[in-house]
Amino acid sequence: MSRQLPAPKHTPPMPTEISAALDDIRLDLTKGGVLHDTASLLESLYLISDHDPQHYGIADAHMSRISACHDDLEKKFPGWEDRLAGARYETVESILKDVLRRPEKDEATFSDRIDAVLLNPVFGFGIMLSAMVLLLYTIFALSEHRWAGSKVPLAGRETG
Structure with missing residues (x-):
């Protein structure tokens, strides 16, 4: 028996303009045969980011297309990876504000x-x-x- 979990209040952070550009890149890589038709936005993000510099298992013919997509995104949005990381940190901070409760006054314990x-x-x-x-x-x-x-x-x- 599985239980139904409520929908999360916070969605994964991604600035809309970068999300739209990544969607265009995903479509471009799908047309070029680099990605499968059902690939998610995160798969194209992983390919064009520098998280896997060796790109093990990807054909050399596809690597030029991936590099071109990376360069185009960098030209359109300089520092786009930093903006994504910043958006993640902002989301984490907003989640922590909802979850963490700190006492307004610290009471001294017996040991103190x-x-x-x-x-x-x-x-x-x-x-x-x-x-x-x-x-x-x-x-x-x-x-x-x-x-x-x-x-x-x-x-x-x-x-x-």
């Missing part, structure tokens, strides 16, 4: 509040120093208590 105190340039050093003194005092106090009841002679101590 602890960091604000412990990493304070004035009080942070004092807190760290106090923690180290407490740690060392605890270690030596426990070890003194442990050895106080022991009958093992320690260096420099007399056993009684």
